[in-house]
Amino acid sequence: MLRHLKQYDIRPKRSLGQNFLVDGDILKREVAYAELRG
Numbered sequence: 001m002l003r004h005l006k007q008y009d010i011r012p013k014r015s016l017g018q019n020f021l022v023d024g025d026i027l028k029r030e031v032a033y034a035e036l037r038g
Contacts, residue, residue, distance in 0.1 A: 001020060001022070002020070002022045
């Protein structure tokens, strides 16, 4: 996703609630914390 945002020069605005998770390590930590099962 980050690649596409950069490719089209799109910059999300937090003031509009546009927050994107771009760090895979944080995602893994959140999934582990939530104890999600697939």
